[in-house]
Amino acid sequence: MCPPPDSDAAVTNGTEEMVPIVTDAPALPPSLNERTNGTNGVNGTNGTNGHSAPPSGKHKGAYGRASDFLSNTSNWKIIESTLREGEQFANAFFTLETKIKIARMLDEFGVEYIELTSPAASPESRAHCEAICKLGLKRTKILTHIRCHMDDARLAVETGVDGVDVVIGTSSFLREHSHGKDMTWITKTAIEVIQFVKSKGIEIRFSSEDSFRSELVDLLSIYRTVDKIGVNRVGVADTVGCADPRQVYDLVRTLRGVVSCDIETHFHNDTGCAIANAYAALEAGATHVDTSVLGIGERNGITPLGGLIARMMVADPEYVKSKYNLHMLREIENLVAEAVEIQVPFNNYITGFCAFTHKAGIHAKAILANPSTYEILNPADFGMTRYVSIGHRLTGWNAVKSRVEQLNLQLTDDQIKDATAKIKELADVRTQSMEDVDMILRIYHTGIQSGDLQVGQSAVLDRLLEKHMPSRDSSPARGAKKSRTDTTV
């Protein structure tokens, strides 16, 4: 198994300091850079992009992409919903103590908002909401998420939150099978709730639910209405996880031309697009993205905090690094994973155990020359470490050379290639542990130094290995995988 990236045994050498990744990327040619606006949306006029904060960095971005007047990929905020959407995860039961730990850690990480379960859900939910509002978080504003109903709104404004997120289903599915109300009722109630919350001097968001299965004209109509009466944000939600990035881009882009308030987005991940959809929404002019730690939520969850960060680091690494304390990501994920009794997935973004492990020979060679060849994220930005795996049948001599240098052995390239051939031969039978690889290299080195071994003398090397590593072949093939087989670079 691959070692944990923060293993005490990790050996760092000078290559830990990488060249900046994105700024070194060659500019793409114009066809991939330029977005032609105004041709594939209903409402292509860009004149009403009036969300509160002026966009920054719009004329740069990843891969030299040229200016895009709608894009907010360098100007966006997180609404972290682990304590609301995340509480709807099958395994979640958060005590107040756990909620407070999570809230404080997200505040320290730097998320702009956290969202809490409705105080109307249960007496305990209400008490928790009130307690978290009294914590005095340094940076993060506190929201609660309620149904579009005056009873819930009255409870919400008394908890001490900085804002209220109101939601109601607008698709025919939900209008028929959930609340049973028509658009006239929805609009009337929305206006009442919004005006009430605004009168208390706190933020108010109005979101549709299941937006991508709602009628566009209904959606735009109610969004325009609530925008006119001064809602802070409208919300677009892919409640069932059916939307794809081009649908998202089209809807948000159209909406950007209709409302002047901020646009919040919420994406479920049932069909694997939750991160890409959030990115497409920001490209189209959305301003806020809902996340949860590890993506926990209803069913298989929503846009994960770490996954969104990974994506946005490609668009504008300096902006992301300026906003968030990225080294805390793993600690927050571990806290939440423990609280809901799950393992961090093996393939988790950034913090998964193999996110920065390189194995194929041709990859290893290039990574050793320049990490940007096979890495779009710099592990050091997250307090993580890169590994190049060498004790396996796909290894290459460049990776072995790096290890030879770490061990301070004196071997020529031809000798290293010869030793690599032996490592591959042995690894074809079973993966070789790091200890095995090191031993082979030391024996090879001693043989060369003493004159007992010449390049190409495979049988001589076999005898030397047998003499000095007699137990080598008696190890069970599977067991070997448990040892470290990687080199840190």
Add this chain to the structure above:
Amino acid sequence: MCPPPDSDAAVTNGTEEMVPIVTDAPALPPSLNERTNGTNGVNGTNGTNGHSAPPSGKHKGAYGRASDFLSNTSNWKIIESTLREGEQFANAFFTLETKIKIARMLDEFGVEYIELTSPAASPESRAHCEAICKLGLKRTKILTHIRCHMDDARLAVETGVDGVDVVIGTSSFLREHSHGKDMTWITKTAIEVIQFVKSKGIEIRFSSEDSFRSELVDLLSIYRTVDKIGVNRVGVADTVGCADPRQVYDLVRTLRGVVSCDIETHFHNDTGCAIANAYAALEAGATHVDTSVLGIGERNGITPLGGLIARMMVADPEYVKSKYNLHMLREIENLVAEAVEIQVPFNNYITGFCAFTHKAGIHAKAILANPSTYEILNPADFGMTRYVSIGHRLTGWNAVKSRVEQLNLQLTDDQIKDATAKIKELADVRTQSMEDVDMILRIYHTGIQSGDLQVGQSAVLDRLLEKHMPSRDSSPARGAKKSRTDTTV
């Protein structure tokens, strides 16, 4: 913890048969349906979309999306690379026996191709490749993946494969730090390799590596050259996982206008777009998608087989169901997870333990009325089961009513609402197990039947619960989560 979806204890009732999901979805209005072609790509002429199989279903698709002459979301093939890309996963060491099991199972599942590690990687890799070619798979064609080099090509064609996938890095990163060759050398070698493989009468693909950091003109130029000499497929690869769906759409759409051969795509998932990018590529006219089981591969891997299936089921469920044996998905994933010693992620597409678990009260109510309200995938299509979680503080009376009916208890809606209030009150202290919920409902029912209990008599109910469930409050709060708290619908 949520029960496994195939738990023997699962109780099914009549609602297991769902209405078809996508065909019932209301058509989106024109602005979300129509794709205007020809305005945002360099080479917008669609006249050369000459990939082998004629597109099917182009004039229907999800949500009544109108015709899109480029889209292949109803006409695509899988190149399953668990035995190549997956072998580059940090934990992977496949014996021949394991490789054969995986190959046979993927054949039975119905993938169109499997891709194997290069025979040039090691003697064992070569032997494995030859052995798998001799299996006589029923449907799946066998490819091997080699460097753009005549030595590798000569080895490859002798293994008995149905085709060869050739790859070479074309970005300045890889040209400088990996193979060190210029575009002239690449083109010359590519032509030599392609003509050699073609002369053997088997399929040949030519792919660039790191396509999204390559110069567009270089890319198009070499693709046009290899297309003219009769390559079967050209490949586009996001080797570092940096691309986003709009970039992918633009590049593939441009390429679709330049070559007449098939277009294969390969997406790494470092920044969370591997599934969305594959979908965008098919929308733009790509024909083949590389996958691996659970997405295993270099770093955090590539487009996962199950995730791609989930995504494509939204676009055209009948097409996907006609091609693949979807009930096998979980078995294949379990086989690979065991072979590489990982857990299937908690949030895995389709087969994750909570993929079809519904928890919030308003979700549960609607799901009970019509599963399509909060599900875009039908669990029955994959041999999976839906769960509605009820023993927690966010529960609603509609979910409880469903359980009351399963238990065959006679309670009015008012009585069920009253019992639900008590369940929420108790769940506020700790999540209630299914046994607890059933016991509460039975005691409530007995109380009502005997006349000892009336609606609203919370204190009376407390005394009845104390009498009949004396150990109720002594259970440790966390331990309760281990029991089943869900109802199958």
